[in-house]
Amino acid sequence: MPSRYLVQFAQAHEEFRLPELQSISELNGFTIQFLDDPECNDPKRPFMVLELENEEQARLLARRCILVKAVYDYYGHGSTYEALHEVNRSSKPKWEQYIPDTSFKFIVSGFNHTIPQRRQRDVIESFAYMDFLGEINMKTPQILLACFEEYDESFKRPREEHAGDGGFRQLYFGRLLEEGTARPLVNVFDVKKRKYFGNTSMEAEISLLMANQTMASPGKLMYDPFIGTGSMAYPTAHFGSLMFGSDIDGRQMRGKTYDHPSSNLKSEPGVFRAAKQYGVDGRILDLATFDMTNHPWRCGGFFDAIITDPPYGRLGRKRELSDRQKELCRIHREAPQPEDTPYIPPTKPYELSHLVSDLILFARYLLKPEGRLVFFLPTVNDEYEEVDVHNSLCEGMEVIANSLQDFGSWGRRLITIRKTTLQSYPPPTFEAQREESHTPAHKDFREKYFQGFKAPLSEPSPLDSPKLADQ
Template sequence: MRGYLFVFAQSHSEFRIPEIQSIAELYGFSLQLPELESVGPFVVIGLEKEDHARLLAKRCILLKSVYEFWGQGSTYEELHNSTRAHKSLWDPYQQDTSFRFFVTAYNHTIPQSRQRQIMEDFSYMAYLGKIELKQPELVMGCFEEYDDTRGLAKNRVKDGNFRQVYFGRLIEEGSARALIGHFDVKKRAYYGNTSMDAEMSLLMANQTKAAPGSLIYDPFMGTGSMAYPTAHFGALVIGSDIDGRQMRGKEKPAGVFRAATQYGLASRILGLFTFDMTRNPWRCGDLFDAIVTDPPYGVRAGAKRLGRKTEPSEKHKEVYRERLASGRTDQPYIPPTKPYELSDLARDLVLLSRYLLKPGGRLVFFLPTVTDEYEDVDIQSMLCEGMEVIANSLQDFGSWGRRLVTIKKTATTSFPPPVFNTNDDTSWLGPSGHVPAHKDFREKYFQGFRKENS
């Protein structure tokens, strides 16, 4: 495999590699990834073909550009030695190719005089073509990486320490990032206070491997934030919610359809249904290629399920019996609901997904966790037979964060409809009685994540 330099946007560092892997799997080619504990803004990845790099640049949301890798070093001397060793890659452009050369840095500002000096140091390449700034045939980039200084006192630390420098030939600019502005929530015809931001919903859509011909389901549809990007990539979408008002809004047609029409995607929204996830109408499994959702966790809107918080009093029962006896059925029946605890919801969502997903299908959802209490076993404890975690990326907010969890159905056999426990139990407990960091998240959030003994 040949090396390609990937230049990422300066956001969501933990989401970079899972997104690249998902899109590579979607298009059916393999990657050679470096063994790194953390992924910086510049990563060299092995690919079999240059066309594969172009496919990734056109689909991955976090990818700014892809370069053919020509050199790397922790000093400029190492960089030039590495570049000379790759002469077979850049030698064909020496004679009559118009070119442009630029130098940039991450977490650092390079003075113009130093940029000029860096360019002159590559004189051994002896390019004879015309320098063209607007539409060159060849674009070469030199990228310096410095330590991240975010969170440090600006008056003390201006730049981090120099780490690496990379050099290569531009293959493709990332075009998918333009979709963030296209799906901007503020410009949307219908949205709510819990609508997912455009960049994150696009990342989730890529994790589902949405593509023409795929069928995707959102069991907590809300205002439809997951539906639009998945439909944009060609998928057909079905949504449901226990509260149909979230999907419909106050005007006609339904709010989700109005927003989908704005994007030209209404024909790909197959239907919206109102029901409790644990009392669903699905009568056969192995239906969907992916399930993608952002379950409510109680900060802005709490999850609900059918049932009563407490048993009705004898007085209420008597009033109900009199109403039925008198034949007064003019008022619609509104079923009672009760809170749906997040740890129970997550466990039930995995069970439902195992039933509804096709073999190899994916469940993609957000799970909020308390930072100091989180352990890897929290995610593992919600799994069931035939389901496997393939990605777990954290969006860190300090004392808490939300994890984008991607679970794959590895089982090849069908499963019967799941039976959901309607009573409180302790099946969410991990090994040795460990309590997951997402248990009772709503209460912990409003208490400011204070320790019980403080």
């Protein structure tokens, strides 16, 4: 029979919570049941009550979900202490085993509010009917009991001391099972502490969330076609997956090189240097320089997931070079060049709505059945509609998660698409011309960004943005 567990979330990325819970539960082969009670299943609230088959499943969520702060054995909830105590008394079979000789610690905590110490003591004493006989141990208790008071966000505003105390929205009570041990990985993969990064490197928390959406685990093979400085590769490899990366600009992967003092060899690529920092360099299979629209993959259906942050409107050539252009390239290649002259790959505008459609086709070709494509899609918030993403889909691909990271006038959506077909497909042709029956909010995003999402579309502004310009 399923048991109930109380999940305490970190206060970040509310829309990413459910997709992460569902991905990790699917990875571990179990299903989460959400309660019908709106006070217990709102993903934008700090607490959620789940039904799981056993305690081990709850612990697995705490050990892997980046947005889970802690998981508790659920004893009850209510809008008043009277209601909470009534539910808790009915849950006595869950806690009576700890009555005789278990050391314990009791905490009372408020969300969006600081509870006065005197009232904390009063709350603790109101649970005296539990009649625990073990010693109170504040440092190393055998169990920790927690009572949470959830207040509305309005109490964040400046107020007199203890103003609004007791005006909570909901109460939750339970026994701590496990603190979220995955959450500290945000600090481990902090970009500021990384040996190699760039101005387009993805922040650590988002990279970890993306890795969880791919269901990264030992034995899986992942691919990032726009790997850049490798932000998505490190957490994915940390979870045990093997990683392959490519990019049109090899400089992003290599970084600056330097001579080893004891040999004539150049330093290894920057992505590998950073991977060594995290102890995952053995899981980065290789890096290659090529344009996605002119890729070397001659067979498909072998990647478990594709994880990437695609460029916002620029990529390599999509048309065959003319004879005159080929001749100019040949002359340039054969002309003497200094040894340290960098190769700057040619790029051209690549409409984002076309890039998204092509990326999905590309993923369908390369992914195994049930494989996942996880990528970010920038969009104009006021113009966004669900059909924007669904119109980009092709046969055999379905959207299973779509979460917004809101920046105000614009945002970026973490899209998770699953390959649902067993059929094999030929490599996509990346046709330049296509008709659109609907104009998505991410169409011409680069130009809209430079125009401040206000002015009519015209030539791109000379003003630059590191994130957009470097791609």
